[in-house]
Every structure is written in C-alpha cells, then in structure tokens.
Amino acid sequence: MPNGPESREAPASRRIAEDLRKKIDQGQFAPGQKLPSQRELAGFYGVVRNTVDEALKILGQQGIVTSQWGRGVFVRENKPLxxxxxxxxxxxxxxxxxxxxxxxxxxxxxxxxxxxxxxxxxxxxxxxxxxxxxxxxxxxxxxxxxxxxxxxxxxxxxxxxxxxxxxxxxxxxxxxxxxxxxxxxxxxxxxxxxxxxxxxxxxxxxxxxxxxxxxxxxxxxxxxxxxxxxxxxxxxxxxxxxxxxxxxxxxxxxxxxx
Incomplete structure (x- = not known):
C-alpha cells in the first residue's frame, strides 16, 4: 500500500479512513473539494473498491465528507454558524x-x-x-x-x-x-x-x-x-x-x- 497508513492492526478500511482524514486535516483536500474516485483510491491503496467504500462510509459517519449522488464524495465545507x-x-x-x-x-x-x-x-x-x-x-x-x-x-x-x-x-x-x-x-x-x-x-x-x-x-x-x-x-x-x-x-x- 504505497504512501498509506503505517498502522497494520486496524482493518484496511479504517486505516484508509484515518489516512484520508489526516490528509484532509493537513489541507491536502480542501473543504468542498471532491475526493478521488473509488477506483482511483482503490488503486492508490492497493485494495478492492468495497474496502474504499467502507472507508468513505466511516468518514461520512464522522461528518468529514458528504456523498452527492452522481457527482462523488466531497470534503464537508465549514459554514458560518x-x-x-x-x-x-x-x-x-x-x-x-x-x-x-x-x-x-x-x-x-x-x-x-x-x-x-x-x-x-x-x-x-x-x-x-x-x-x-x-x-x-x-x-x-x-x-x-x-x-x-x-x-x-x-x-x-x-x-x-x-x-x-x-x-x-x-x-x-x-x-x-x-x-x-x-x-x-x-x-x-x-x-x-x-x-x-x-x-x-x-x-x-x-x-x-x-x-x-x-x-x-x-x-x-x-x-x-x-x-x-x-x-x-x-x-x-x-x-x-x-x-x-x-x-x-x-x-x-x-x-x-x-
């Protein structure tokens, strides 16, 4: 898994979710930006698409990304309170x-x-x-x-x-x-x-x-x-x-x- 998470103890989906969250926190993916497709992420991390899908679901449950039907997965934008x-x-x-x-x-x-x-x-x-x-x-x-x-x-x-x-x-x-x-x-x-x-x-x-x-x-x-x-x-x-x-x-x- 090139450039992937270092931890090998957690399931692959959770390790991918943690790595993506780290990238989002560091600004590699900005608020409102579309993430790479599941196919691209699967190739990058060396896993099947179902594993990437589970990782994105974890990020969605954490309120970090949102899925838009037919468009993809986006980093959640911070709106004025x-x-x-x-x-x-x-x-x-x-x-x-x-x-x-x-x-x-x-x-x-x-x-x-x-x-x-x-x-x-x-x-x-x-x-x-x-x-x-x-x-x-x-x-x-x-x-x-x-x-x-x-x-x-x-x-x-x-x-x-x-x-x-x-x-x-x-x-x-x-x-x-x-x-x-x-x-x-x-x-x-x-x-x-x-x-x-x-x-x-x-x-x-x-x-x-x-x-x-x-x-x-x-x-x-x-x-x-x-x-x-x-x-x-x-x-x-x-x-x-x-x-x-x-x-x-x-x-x-x-x-x-x-």
Whole structure:
C-alpha cells in the first residue's frame, strides 16, 4: 500500500479512513473539494473498491465528507454558524425591529424565514407541566412547531409551549404571529418580559424525522437546547426546544457566575 497508513492492526478500511482524514486535516483536500474516485483510491491503496467504500462510509459517519449522488464524495465545507446567544431577548435589540432569529440572520447577510408545522392546544406531559407550573390533566398549553430557515438551509426545528391562560385570545394562535418581535413581543404585552433564562444543552444524533425536516447529511449531529423563559417574578411562562443543526449553529453565553 504505497504512501498509506503505517498502522497494520486496524482493518484496511479504517486505516484508509484515518489516512484520508489526516490528509484532509493537513489541507491536502480542501473543504468542498471532491475526493478521488473509488477506483482511483482503490488503486492508490492497493485494495478492492468495497474496502474504499467502507472507508468513505466511516468518514461520512464522522461528518468529514458528504456523498452527492452522481457527482462523488466531497470534503464537508465549514459554514458560518448562526449563534444562539444568552442575550437574544435583550431589549437593546428592539431598535432593529427584528425578532431574535431574523436579527442573527441579518448579521450574516442571510434571509430568515420559518415554516409552520402546527399550532394547537395540547395536554402537556408531566415534566413539561412541572416546568410551566400548569396542570397535566387537560389541554393546558399551546404548542407551536416550526422549522426555521436561513436562506435555503433549514437550521432549527423549534417546538414552543406556552400556558393556555396566556395564549388564549392572542396572536399566538395564528400561524404567523402578528408582532414584529414574534412570540416574545406578544408575551411582553401580556406583562411577561424575559428577565432570566434557563437553557439545558445536549448533543445527540438526530431522529429520522429531524433528518427529514432539517435535510441533514450523514454524520451531522444536532444540538438539543431546552429553553425556559422566566419573568420578573421568576415565574416560567414559555418553554422551547430548539433542535439545531450542529454544522450550522453554535451557542454563545455570557453570564455572571453565581
């Protein structure tokens, strides 16, 4: 195997994957560049094409390369991240006249939009009911589900729950919330301004449903952010789950240490 990996302990497919990853890390293959064909790689490494195919699958699962039908395998490009920040609800941004998501898109010269999946009154499970301090015995919350887009890329799958006592009779029941600051603009008019947030963040691989809605490529994980808004009385009034493409999103927090 000329110029191949030195290790002989791992299977050939894994050794080839490690060697290709090293070449990518060293810049021999740049982001967005097409890799040599499977036939060329098989000849270079002295193996059959099935072994190369397994190596490329390993790199795909690691999120290093992407396969494009009929075109080949490409090094994944690093896209600018949309930042979900701890100050995204700050009044200092009100002069911009944009909701938090549209403001972040604007900073990067992107056009933001959303696709409404559902708006309905539902019964919360016990955990959600405890978070919002509502009953789990009936349909005590409004649930809104959306997919947010930046230009042509779906970037968040968002589910928001609001106590029905706050949502009833407001623009929150409409598909497109009639307020320039979105959901939080309506809630502020109801006397609930975000004073403190509680975000619980984890990383995981996506569900098949999330792969479909976010158009995720193989090997791309998601960031799962469970957010709770609290008002001046330290009372929760909104819970939102952000399922975010990890290849296009980041988190930025600037908070005092208590």
């Amino acid at each position: 949309l930042r979900l920040g701890s100050d995204r609800y700050s009044p200092k941004y009100r002069e911009e006249g944009l909701s938090p998501f549209l403001l972040e898109c604007s900073k990067q010269g992107k056009s933001g939009r959303f696709q409404v999946l559902s708006v309905e009154r539902v019964r919360p499970d016990k955990e959600l009911a405890e978070r919002l301090k509502v009953s789990d015995k009936g349909k005590s919350v409004l649930r809104r589900e959306n997919v947010f887009w930046a230009d042509q890329d779906p970037v968040y799958r968002v589910t928001t729950w609001i106590p029905w006592t706050l949502a009833e009779g407001t623009g929150l029941l409409e598909e497109e919330v009639p307020h320039q600051f979105g959901i939080h603009g309506v809630l502020e008019e109801k006397g609930h301004t975000v004073v403190r947030i509680n975000d619980e963040v984890s990383a995981r691989m996506p569900t098949p449903d999330e792969v479909r809605y976010l158009e995720l490529l193989q090997g791309v994980p998601v960031l799962d952010v469970l957010h709770t808004s609290l008002d001046a009385e330290d009372e929760p009034f909104e819970v939102t789950r952000f399922v975010m493409r990890a290849d296009m999103n980041g988190l930025t927090y600037n908070a005092p240490v208590e």
